[in-house]
Amino acid sequence: MEQQITRFAGKYVTGFYFPEIHLTDVIEVLILTFLIYQIMVWIKNTKAWMLLKGIIVLAAFILLAAIFKMHTILYLAKNAVTVMATAAIVVFQPELRRALEKLGEKKFLSSVVPFETNREKVRFSEETRESIVEAAFVMGKAKTGALIVVEQAIRLTEYESTGIQMDCLVSSQVLINIFEHNTPLHDGAIIIRGDRIVSATCYLPLSDNMGISKDLGTRHRAAVGMSEVSDALVIVASEETGKVSVAQGGQLLRNISQKDLREKLASIQDKKTEVNKIAALWKGRHNHEKKTNG
Structure with missing residues (x-):
């Protein structure tokens, strides 16, 4: 054998x-x-x-x-x-x-690798979240066009500089007033960082995605384009239909409800506070050495 x-x-x-x-x-x-x-x-x-x-x-x-x-x-x-x-x-x-x-x-x-540590647990408050939701659907109902960029980890400084610098707390009244027709700030997008509006009338990059529906205008294409080049959540209120849409990660969700928008905002509201395994092991070892030496 x-x-x-x-x-x-x-x-x-x-x-x-x-x-x-x-x-x-x-x-x-x-x-x-x-x-x-x-x-x-x-x-x-x-x-x-x-x-x-x-x-x-x-x-x-x-x-x-x-x-x-x-x-x-x-x-x-x-x-x-x-x-x-x-x-x-x-x-x-x-x-x-x-x-x-x-x-x-x-x-x-x-x-x-802990590139950065976030001490704050939340990116923006519940009041800010509810103000954005309320303003988006009030403007949608009135068919007022709006483009709201909610910043996350990637700083949008280069796009912020294309608009008019602002520094005010987010509220539904302020958002509605900014996008009101025939006002100086209604054209373009606003950028929200944390609980504050940092810039208005900002120019956003237009998406080259040929899959975007032809019945959507420049505002929606700008929202998708912004979501392609950053991790921002971009909210659009259509001036033609009054529908509210959200762009994130290059994808556009059209005609969403208040509940959907609230969930989207809630999903990015909390910052990542989990300590990576390497840092946790190092911290545990350091604490153990302190106890031993003590």
């Missing part, structure tokens, strides 16, 4: 290479898988998708040139790679920046 197994292994298994797998190899594969997945998702949701399709077509053309030994085309392609890569970085600089920002938003980073 052993001789048969030996002969079989010598005849069929010889020549096969079975690499030795270590823990670091598994971790490396998982990291690469995650990065490739994030790149694919990013490419699908931006103009880079068109670039990728163009690169695939160009690569197929170069492959055919290599098969048929078209030396001139291969020479030109070889010398143009560096220039094309540099041009792609310059042209798609905004998309690359957004991709890095989105990567920085991932929750797993805060659970591994």
Whole structure:
């Protein structure tokens, strides 16, 4: 029996290479898988998708040139790679920046490395939340167009500077008055940071997403665009239909109810106060050493 197994292994298994797998190899594969997945998702949701399709077509053309030994085309392609890569970085600089920002938003980073600690437990008060909900639906009922940006972790300083600086507490009366027709501040968006309105008449980036319904105007496209480049929650009151919508993470939820908006605001109201495992272990060890020394 052993001789048969030996002969079989010598005849069929010889020549096969079975690499030795270590823990670091598994971790490396998982990291690469995650990065490739994030790149694919990013490419699908931006103009880079068109670039990728163009690169695939160009690569197929170069492959055919290599098969048929078209030396001139291969020479030109070889010398143009560096220039094309540099041009792609310059042209798609905004998309690359957004991709890095989105990567920085991932929750797993805060659970591994404490980049920042938030002493406050809530981002804004319940009074602010209720004022936003009340104002949004009062303006919707009156068909007053409104665009409200509720800031989260990413600071919106560059968009804040495009508007008129303010510093006042959030209230439904103030919000309604700002967006009232024929008032100096009604055009554009307002930015809310914590319990305060920090800027009004702000210009927001428009989304390039072709999947947005054609019956939606610039206000809704700006809301989606803002949610694509930041983690902000953007509330829209339609001037045409009076419906209230919410944009977050590049997705637009149309015609939501007061309950839905309240839940959306409540979901971002609490700041993450969980201490990461490394910090917790270090704190526990430090406390143990203090008790021992004491």
